Amino acid sequence: MPGTKGCRIGWPEDVGITAMEVYFPSQYVDQTELEQFDGISAGKYTIGLGQEKMGFCSDREDVHSLALTVVKNLMLHYDVKPTEIGRIEVGTETIIDKSKSVKTVLMQLFQDSGNTDVEGIDTTNACYGGTNALFNSVNWVESSSWDGRYALVVCSDIAVYATGPARCTGGAGAVAMLIGPDAAVVLDRGVRSSHMEHSYDFYKPNLDSEYPVVDGKLSIQCYLGALDKCYQRFKAKASATFLEGSTFTLADADGFCFHSPYCKLVQKSVARLLFNDFLAQPDKPEYDHLQAFREIKLEDSYFNKDVEKAFMTASQKLFEQKTRPALLLANQVGNMYTPSVYANLCSYITGHTAATLTGKRAVLFSFGSGLASSMYSVKFSSNISPDSPLAKLTASLSDLPQRLESRQKVDPSVFSEALKLREETHHLAPYTPVGDTAVLFPGTFYLTSIDDKYRREYAIANGGSQLATTSTEPAMKKLASDTPITNGDPRPVNA
Numbered sequence: 491m492p493g494t495k496g497c498r499i500g501w502p503e504d505v506g507i508t509a510m511e512v513y514f515p516s517q518y519v520d521q522t523e524l525e526q527f528d529g530i531s532a533g534k535y536t537i538g539l540g541q542e543k544m545g546f547c548s549d550r551e552d553v554h555s556l557a558l559t560v561v562k563n564l565m566l567h568y569d570v571k572p573t574e575i576g577r578i579e580v581g582t583e584t585i586i587d588k589s590k591s592v593k594t595v596l597m598q599l600f601q602d603s604g605n606t607d608v609e610g611i612d613t614t615n616a617c618y619g620g621t622n623a624l625f626n627s628v629n630w631v632e633s634s635s636w637d638g639r640y641a642l643v644v645c646s647d648i649a650v651y652a653t654g655p656a657r658c659t660g661g662a663g664a665v666a667m668l669i670g671p672d673a674a675v676v677l678d679r680g681v682r683s684s685h686m687e688h689s690y691d692f693y694k695p696n697l698d699s700e701y702p703v704v705d706g707k708l709s710i711q712c713y714l715g716a717l718d719k720c721y722q723r724f725k726a727k728a729s730a731t732f733l734e735g736s737t738f739t740l741a742d743a744d745g746f747c748f749h750s751p752y753c754k755l756v757q758k759s760v761a762r763l764l765f766n767d768f769l770a771q772p773d774k775p776e777y778d779h780l781q782a783f784r785e786i787k788l789e790d791s792y793f794n795k796d797v798e799k800a801f802m803t804a805s806q807k808l809f810e811q812k813t814r815p816a817l818l819l820a821n822q823v824g825n826m827y828t829p830s831v832y833a834n835l836c837s838y839i840t841g842h843t844a845a846t847l848t849g850k851r852a853v854l855f856s857f858g859s860g861l862a863s864s865m866y867s868v869k870f871s872s873n874i875s876p877d878s879p880l881a882k883l884t885a886s887l888s889d890l891p892q893r894l895e896s897r898q899k900v901d902p903s904v905f906s907e908a909l910k911l912r913e914e915t916h917h918l919a920p921y922t923p924v925g926d927t928a929v930l931f932p933g934t935f936y937l938t939s940i941d942d943k944y945r946r947e948y949a950i951a952n953g954g955s956q957l958a959t960t961s962t963e964p965a966m967k968k969l970a971s972d973t974p975i976t977n978g979d980p981r982p983v984n985a
């Protein structure tokens with residue numbers, strides 16, 4: 491734990507993610523039922539887009555409450571004291587205030603500890619803000635500014651679309667990541683590769699609405715174009731660093747985690763990476779059956795169905811082995827926006843123990859419309875002792891499937907009404923939310939009121955069937971104390 495060892499001299503080693511926590515809403519809508527409700531052809535959302543369930547929030551949850559919940563849970567489960575945090579960076583595109591950051595709201599959790607010496611603030615660019623927050627935090631730990639404490643990266647978003655073809659690609663959730671040296675998930679040095687560009691594919695110019703303006707087809711083209719650019723640059727850097735000169739291909743990583751707007755696009759992305767590998771070395775014997783495509787240019791092929799079909803078939807096995815396991819949360823919750831790629835990393839980890847993960851390498855692709863994108867790789871720690879960060883991380887994330895199963899399914903009409911209410915009450919002040927708090931997971935922060943000055947108050951649901959009555963105060967006091975506590979969350983503290 492860097493905070494207890496004091497400042498280190500020299501370059502910290504193995505900087506990366508040392509703990510992860512994911513939060514998703516307790517209610518979901520089934521995509522097959524949504525197809526029927528929306529009156530579109532059976533299979534479009536489930537087979538065509540690859541989505542099974544979609545999580546959503548009532549008016550009781552907002553970007554603040556999601557972030558508060560995930561940070562509180564991470565600190566309780568990993569027994570992290572508020573005084574051990576020296577930096578907090580939030581990535582979000584769910585803007586409820588044009589000035590006041592989500593990070594400042596999170597400082598409520600640190601108030602009782604007296605620790606106000608916490609750098610960092612929010613980053614916004616569609617689904618990419620969390621990656622910028624992560625890079626900033628890793629850079630801080632590796633810099634002369636580092637004071638020996640952890641950084642905390644928080645990604646939090648509610649993804650909702652107006653009625654129409656995009657609505658089924660919504661979702662919601664939050665991920666918190668503790669950043670430090672000697673980490674469980676170490677970021678490879680010298681391979682980060684980015685592509686940034688100006689585009690109007692998805693943006694939120696109307697601050698009176700939660701909904702984006704979306705050009706669906708353009709957003710897919712932007713995503714695939716950014717993937718090509720990042721992968722070409724990543725291939726060159728990875729080849730020159732950890733592969734010592736041989737060309738990086740899909741065979742050189744054990745897992746590939748993508749930002750997931752919907753799972754079918756991720757499957758097409760794996761095919762796209764294979765197409766890149768093929769175009770870079772078309773004469774390899776394993777590509778004999780793909781020679782018809784060697785003259786096709788990447789930029790002419792975003793919607794080329796022949797290319798897509800051939801390379802989806804050729805990459806099917808790779809997809810099943812290296813990417814499908816990372817799509818659990820994407821398939822079951824939907825697009826979480828900034829948390830998406832990190833929720834997918836959690837999904838990749840959940841099937842593993844420290845012993846099965848150690849030494850493995852995963853490649854991550856982060857994309858935010860508008861646009862900003864990066865690809866980088868991580869390696870899982872070689873330290874797998876029972877109290878190692880990797881052992882704690884795998885133990886903590888092992889119950890994700892059960893947590894998903896414990897959610898409540900609601901009828902699409904309930905989902906539709908919830909979104910209508912959010913739409914009608916967005917930015918209303920004063921406002922008292924009406925959503926049922928009894929359906930929330932125990933330990934979830936929820937919105938109790940917005941006063942006539944737009945100031946928001948939150949409380950914590952303590953579960954059961956009765957209305958929650960606790961205030962935020964006990965959880966904050968407990969976080970400030972050194973005594974291990976339980977918080978109503980069904981999972982054991984310090985799992």
Ligand code: ACO
Nearest residue numbers: 531532533534537538539655656659706707709710713751
């Ligand atoms: N059974 C099986 N498949 C079907 C069926 C059916 N009954 N009906 C349609 N499909 C298939 C289509 O053939 C298509 O497959 P393809 O993509 O392989 O060609 C797929 O389902 C989707 O159908 P479309 O008609 O292309 O869908 P539409 O254009 O109505 O909407 C879109 C899809 C554009 C993704 C929309 O949901 C959207 O705008 N989403 C938000 C934007 C987004 O997520 N962009 C991605 C990157 S940006 C970001 O992360 C926000």
